[in-house]
Amino acid sequence: MIGYLRGTVSHLFADYCFLDVQGVGYRVFIPYSTRQKLSAGNSAMLFTYLHVREDALLLYGFSSQEEYDLFLQLLSVSGIGPKVALSIMSAASPQEFRRAVSQKNIALLTRLPGIGKKTAERIIVELKDKMNQELDASDNPESFIQNGTGHDNGRQEALMALMALGYSQAELMPVIRKVTDGTESAEEIIKRVLKEFGRR
Incomplete structure (x- = not known):
């Protein structure tokens, strides 16, 4: 892959x-x-x-891990293939789509290309819990990764590296916020996050 x-x-x-x-x-x-x-x-x-x-x-x-994750979630829904998933993502941002699913907004979902009422209902049943978790974590990971400082690249690199180890974006973001202030290197952030997970 x-x-x-x-x-x-x-x-x-x-x-x-x-x-x-x-x-x-x-x-x-x-x-x-x-x-x-x-x-x-x-x-x-x-x-x-x-x-x-x-x-x-x-x-x-x-262009972002957030978009990639949403694409995989859409593919996990029966009846949705790559072309339909891409069309959905072109018509709605990840945040808009998550809110629609979380709020069980069938009317909004059926306005998206390739989604009828049955598919919208299936999406809500299969993805609602995941969407709720991600909305609780954060609508936009860039809100804490980018705050205008030259050091924040460390957070981005650390996030990507930790996700490659199997952690999800939703569980990582609150911990990274907790243990960093945006000035640490990626290596230091990874050490702190892994240490924090080790305490649980």
Whole structure:
């Protein structure tokens, strides 16, 4: 599984881009929210999901871990495939979608592309608890990762490294807030967070 790609955006289209990684051009399908953050000729890092079909290998990319996580959650719902998941994410932000699910707002969900009433009901049944947990943790992880200081990159790096170890974003964010003030290095943050988890 390809976890992420870092390279230069060589071409940008409506629902995909070509990402040049050391001379290899990857076609990566992207939601509208990610597309808005990309521009041809500039470098980018995308969290990626490889979808394997009998006739093709399709790569989907996202500008944030939050978008990637939501994509996987949508795929876990019976009847929702990558194309529908991408369409949903292009029509609503992760925060808007979580609120709709948490509030059991079927009317709003059925306005999203590819979602009928039965699918909306299935989404609520299968994802409501997860959405509630994530809303309780934080609507936007960037609110504590980025506060205008040059040292906050440590929080971003630590978050990504700890999630790679199997921890979820929802359980990590409150702990990172508790044990840091935004000036620590990624290594120090990881040590503190693991120590905090060890006390539980």
